[in-house]
Amino acid sequence: MNVIVVGSGIAGLVAALHTAEAGHTVTLLTKGALGGGSTPLAQGGVAGIYGSGDSPEAHAADTLSAGAGLSDPSAVNVLVSEGAERIAELIARGVAFDRAPDGTLLLGREAAHSHARIVHAGGDATGAAISSALIAQLSSCPIHVIEHAFLADLIVDDDELTGKRAVRGVRMLCGEASVDLEADAVILATGGAGQLFAHTTNPLGVTGDGIAAAMRAGVAVTDLEFMQFHPTVLAAGAAFLISEAVRGEGATLLNDEGRRFAFDSHPDGELAPRDVVSRAIARQAAAQGRPVLLDATMLGASRLAERFPTIDRVTRERGFDWAREPIPVTPAAHYLMGGIITDLDGRTSIPGLFAVGEVARTGVHGANRLASNSLLEGAVFAARAAAAVTSPFESRKLLHPRGEWHNLRDSKVPHDRSGLQQLMWDNVGLLRTEGGLVEALDSIRSWAAAPAPIATPRTRAEHEDASLLQLAEAMASAALARAESVGAHHIAHEPALIGA
Ligand code: SIN
Numbered sequence: 001m002n003v004i005v006v007g008s009g010i011a012g013l014v015a016a017l018h019t020a021e022a023g024h025t026v027t028l029l030t031k032g033a034l035g036g037g038s039t040p041l042a043q044g045g046v047a048g049i050y051g052s053g054d055s056p057e058a059h060a061a062d063t064l065s066a067g068a069g070l071s072d073p074s075a076v077n078v079l080v081s082e083g084a085e086r087i088a089e090l091i092a093r094g095v096a097f098d099r100a101p102d103g104t105l106l107l108g109r110e111a112a113h114s115h116a117r118i119v120h121a122g123g124d125a126t127g128a129a130i131s132s133a134l135i136a137q138l139s140s141c142p143i144h145v146i147e148h149a150f151l152a153d154l155i156v157d158d159d160e161l162t163g164k165r166a167v168r169g170v171r172m173l174c175g176e177a178s179v180d181l182e183a184d185a186v187i188l189a190t191g192g193a194g195q196l197f198a199h200t201t202n203p204l205g206v207t208g209d210g211i212a213a214a215m216r217a218g219v220a221v222t223d224l225e226f227m228q229f230h231p232t233v234l235a236a237g238a239a240f241l242i243s244e245a246v247r248g249e250g251a252t253l254l255n256d257e258g259r260r261f262a263f264d265s266h267p268d269g270e271l272a273p274r275d276v277v278s279r280a281i282a283r284q285a286a287a288q289g290r291p292v293l294l295d296a297t298m299l300g301a302s303r304l305a306e307r308f309p310t311i312d313r314v315t316r317e318r319g320f321d322w323a324r325e326p327i328p329v330t331p332a333a334h335y336l337m338g339g340i341i342t343d344l345d346g347r348t349s350i351p352g353l354f355a356v357g358e359v360a361r362t363g364v365h366g367a368n369r370l371a372s373n374s375l376l377e378g379a380v381f382a383a384r385a386a387a388a389v390t391s392p393f394e395s396r397k398l399l400h401p402r403g404e405w406h407n408l409r410d411s412k413v414p415h416d417r418s419g420l421q422q423l424m425w426d427n428v429g430l431l432r433t434e435g436g437l438v439e440a441l442d443s444i445r446s447w448a449a450a451p452a453p454i455a456t457p458r459t460r461a462e463h464e465d466a467s468l469l470q471l472a473e474a475m476a477s478a479a480l481a482r483a484e485s486v487g488a489h490h491i492a493h494e495p496a497l498i499g500a
Contacts, residue, residue: 007189009039011357011378013134018386020141042127043243045120048083054115056080067366068487075363086379094133109248110371167352192358197333198425212467220349223338225478230334235291251296293326346385367487
């Protein structure tokens, strides 16, 4: 078969390698250069190695609990049952996870995990280690890699044999040239949409292109209201993640008076689920009019430098000595739990189209993702999708999406991007109000309807802007359609007091 994989994070790389190793012809498209995107920035690690007293069942229970009742238990079961095998595969492919002197894997702990079960590499450079090891493997397979290939659209038409709609390939932009590539199957691994928000841990290229293209092709998506905000990015300069593993090692969150305020919101304090900690931080920062502090001084200079070398370097570059003083932190948009609905093998609602990684909504994360489950999910479900490409039509019944949205892609290219990002941060962010969501939708729809200089996207930036606007509308609509607060979707009854 001729298979196109779009995206070169952990999910795209694992999907491409498995598909090629199964004897298929694989073309891997990536938006930038290999080694870009979100995966190389992942710090914390990969959950899924179980020490004494821990088990896949305990990991499943923690995942379901973080998901706030909206995870699919069968997807979670797949994740925890196959995770160890995928971690072993990563090791076999050259990922040097950190080990104790006796050779055993070092296991970290992060929020809402009942046990230390997270493998990491280079201390806090796990994603970079995974990305470079998997990229190195590409050369041992006949995989055709096309860098700087931007996914403009999916090509979907009627299948000659069944008369059903099926994916036929992709339309990509190379520079400003539009090129159609045909395939028997397409595996989307294009990541999330953090650039919808003014403050995000995601790199600039994470603009939701894959989800938006799928929606335009009529593929079912859901749970777009569930955007996870990471509790701690450095509140100085461009958003830089301070891994949850830092709190897992014992760092505490302090308010202006030096008090550990996280326990006001949850008995697990700093290690409560991410959504709870993020909201606690946002409220505290709004109340005191300045960022809260993360105190890691108790870990000591040598431990911080050894366990978190990247964070140690960047915080020092920005003028902080975190071994001696607490550092200011703030939440930022981090991970989209919703996305393209898939079955347990990555199949979407359109035959021949698969989705894996953050672009997919497998059902693992529900309303709130457990820390360090995303690299694991990417690897587990990418391997399953690669095995399923030869049977694209056997999809189990897929769920119907919630909320309503319109296809804004053919409307005008709007606004400036930063205006949309600020609107989303203010109105569709951590603490939402019904009024704020209505206001956001009004603005988004008026931008979409307004006359604009460019009617049809042509350049990559124009495509990105159109996709971001389309996703903003979908996210705000989905949030408005869910009246009750659950997980990362929180409807506040007071005005959302979140500053930039
Ligand atoms: C972190 O290191 O805190 C991020 C890990 C994740 O998002 O799962």
